Amino acid sequence: xxxxxxxxxxxxxxxxxxxxxxxxxxxxxxxxxxxxxxxxxxxxxxxxxxxxxxxxxxxxxxxxxxxxxxxxxxxxxxxxxxxxxxxxxxxxxxxxxxxxxxxxxxxxxxxxxxxxxxxxxxxxxxxxxxxxxxxxxxxxxxxxxxxxxxxxxxxxxxxxxxxxxxxxxxxxxxxxxxxxxxxxxxxxxxxxxxxxxxxxxxxxxxxxxxxxxxxxxxxxxxxxxxxxxxxxxxxx
Amino acid sequence: xxxxxxxxxxxxxxxxxxxxxxxxxxxxxxxxxxxxxxxxxxxxxxxxxxxxxxxxxxxxxxxxxxxxxxxxxxxxxxxxxxxxxxxxxxxxxxxxxxxxxxxxxxxxxxxxxxxxxxxxxxxxxxxxxxxxxxxxxxxxxxxx
Numbered sequence: 001x002x003x004x005x006x007x008x009x010x011x012x013x014x015x016x017x018x019x020x021x022x023x024x025x026x027x028x029x030x031x032x033x034x035x036x037x038x039x040x041x042x043x044x045x046x047x048x049x050x051x052x053x054x055x056x057x058x059x060x061x062x063x064x065x066x067x068x069x070x071x072x073x074x075x076x077x078x079x080x081x082x083x084x085x086x087x088x089x090x091x092x093x094x095x096x097x098x099x100x101x102x103x104x105x106x107x108x109x110x111x112x113x114x115x116x117x118x119x120x121x122x123x124x125x126x127x128x129x130x131x132x133x134x135x136x137x138x139x140x141x142x143x144x145x146x147x148x149x150x151x152x153x154x155x156x157x158x159x160x161x162x163x164x165x166x167x168x169x170x171x172x173x174x175x176x177x178x179x180x181x182x183x184x185x186x187x188x189x190x191x192x193x194x195x196x197x198x199x200x201x202x203x204x205x206x207x208x209x210x211x212x213x214x215x216x217x218x219x220x221x222x223x224x225x226x227x228x229x230x231x232x233x234x235x236x
Numbered sequence: 237x238x239x240x241x242x243x244x245x246x247x248x249x250x251x252x253x254x255x256x257x258x259x260x261x262x263x264x265x266x267x268x269x270x271x272x273x274x275x276x277x278x279x280x281x282x283x284x285x286x287x288x289x290x291x292x293x294x295x296x297x298x299x300x301x302x303x304x305x306x307x308x309x310x311x312x313x314x315x316x317x318x319x320x321x322x323x324x325x326x327x328x329x330x331x332x333x334x335x336x337x338x339x340x341x342x343x344x345x346x347x348x349x350x351x352x353x354x355x356x357x358x359x360x361x362x363x364x365x366x367x368x369x370x371x372x373x374x375x376x377x378x379x380x
Contacts, residue, residue: 005269005272008267049275050275051263051275053255056255056259056262056263057255059262060255060258060262073267074266074267075266075267075268075269076262076263076264076265076266076267076268076274077262077263077266077275078263078274078275079266079267079268079269079272079273079274080272080273080274080275081269081272082272086272087269090269090272094269110261112257112258112261114257119303120303120307123300123303123304123307124307127304127307133304137301137304137305137307140301140304140305141305149297149298149301149302150294150297150298150301152297152300152301152304153294153296153297153298153299153300153301153304154297156297156300156301156304157292157296157297157300160300185260185261185264185265186260194260196261196265208241211239212239215238215239216239220238222238223238223239223240224238224239224240225239225240225241225242225257226239226240226241226242227242227243227254227257227258228242228243229243230258230261233261233262233265233266234261234265236265236266236267
């Protein structure tokens with residue numbers, strides 16, 4: 001029977017899993033596999049498992065509960081081993097690496113910050129600062145060919161991308177001191193930032209305050225979404 | 237300024253709002269073990285590919301061109317370029333309750349959900365009436 005894996009923890013983790021269940025319908029039962037040094041939280045892997053809301057939620061619920069109990073390595077959703085024996089063998093094989101990572105993550109949580117900027121505000125800035133784009137804009141506004149419009153749009157698209165990257169780097173630099181590590185990911189459409197931070201649990205208030213300051217300083221044209229504390233998905 | 241603050245993805249009643257924002261972390265990040273398989277994420281991967289293709293297409297260029305043509309540069313003159321203006325503007329807007337976003341009272345809720353507790357402080361709007369939430373996704377239980 002294949003084994004679905006949620007997380008790896010140290011052997012001394014309290015594993016507070018009361019009231020929780022695993023993926024699948026009906027929900028699978030959570031179990032623990034142990035070696036001398038490590039523990040893995042697993043369940044049976046249901047047939048035909050997909051990334052359905054119910055199952056993603058179940059995965060995330062297990063990880064949030066484990067995170068509250070101590071250092072946890074969150075597995076990516078949907079990871080399935082051939083069976084319990086193979087999971088235990090993997091724990092043994094990688095024991096040193098897992099222990100080291102657990103030590104690094106101990107007492108730390110992830111926050112994810114997404115940010116976008118009002119498009120008109122950004123386009124105005126681009127147009128103010130580029131003569132070429134401004135002139136093309138005037139021309140295409142009056143009449144202008146299809147090619148002119150494509151040329152204008154391409155120039156603008158390039159600027160939008162470049163400025164987004166610069167702003168993402170800028171935000172990352174300004175928040176760097178408030179976190180232990182950070183990790184960029186692909187921003188969503190219309191956004192320029194998708195950045196995860198690893199933050200010491202004892203310093204989360206200061207981190208949140210730093211994000212708030214950053215959001216305030218950037219003004220109304222920007223929108224920030226901060227989510228956390230989360231299991232450290234981006235730092236395993 | 238807009239800062240929507242969310243405690244973790246599944247606490248907060250229905251849990252429907254926040255999951256979307258951490259979906260890619262759960263599906264794309266996290267540890268894997270070599271030689272173990274992952275379930276199919278077919279539909280989700282297609283969505284992501286679509287996003288990337290669209291960024292560099294003629295359709296996108298034409299949309300940008302149209303957006304630029306539509307812009308009223310004159311009224312945009314006061315567009316933010318200086319930090320001090322921004323902050324002043326932001327404060328005023330906030331005081332009028334015009335701020336389009338939400339700064340939620342979730343800060344306090346953070347530490348509670350961290351402990352796995354679910355006590356709900358009284359449902360009084362906290363401190364910041366001017367910034368009362370307008371976004372639907374934050375985690376004020378009972379509202380969702």
